[in-house]
Amino acid sequence: xxxxxxxxxxxxxxxxxxxxxxxxxxxxxxxxxxxxxxxxxxxxxxxxxxxxxxxxxxxxxxxxxxxxxxxxxxxxxxxxxxxxxxxxxxxxxxxxxxxxxxxxxxxxxxxxxxxxxx
Numbered sequence: 001x002x003x004x005x006x007x008x009x010x011x012x013x014x015x016x017x018x019x020x021x022x023x024x025x026x027x028x029x030x031x032x033x034x035x036x037x038x039x040x041x042x043x044x045x046x047x048x049x050x051x052x053x054x055x056x057x058x059x060x061x062x063x064x065x066x067x068x069x070x071x072x073x074x075x076x077x078x079x080x081x082x083x084x085x086x087x088x089x090x091x092x093x094x095x096x097x098x099x100x101x102x103x104x105x106x107x108x109x110x111x112x113x114x115x116x117x118x
Contacts, residue, residue, distance in 0.1 A: 005037045010046050010109050011068050018050065026052030029102075033110075041114035048107045049100075058096040061114045065090055070106030075099045 007013050018030035029052030035045040046068070067088040074090075075081040077097045084090065092098070094115050 007036050007046070011107070013046060015046055015048050015107075018048070021049060021052065021054050023056065024052050024054040026054070028052070029054060041116075042111070044109070044111045046107060046109055048105065049102055050105050051102050053099060053101050055099055056092070056097070058092050058094050060094055061112050062091060062093045064111040064113075065092070066109045068107045068109060071103045072106055073101045073103070075101070 013034065015032045015034035018032045021029045021031040029050050031047065031049040033045060033047045035043055037044050065084075065088075067084050067086055069086055071083065071085040073081050073083055075098055082090075
């Protein structure tokens with residue numbers, strides 16, 4: 001029998017210990033990621049980061065994000081930007097590069113799909 005994998009409340013689940021964010025340009029910015037499930041190039045979980053500025057890339061995978069709490073400005077490589085907050089849903093496809101400016105501690109639900117190896 002195949003059973004469901006359940007996180008009762010992604011808004012309040014303890015994701016674990018925050019660690020320094022390696023791509024941050026803001027001293028003291030931290031992050032944590034908790035994987036809920038993974039199989040054959042597909043993964044999902046929650047991520048949380050404290051305020052600050054960091055770079056982000058998507059090498060070899062697409063990511064679908066839904067913001068659960070917090071706010072940020074995401075600036076793409078060409079300089080265009082968009083605001084995200086609770087309820088925002090967006091995709092950063094493989095090859096995407098940008099900068100996240102997190103204004104208040106942010107939590108997102110993420111789904112990552114690895115691109116097929118060629």
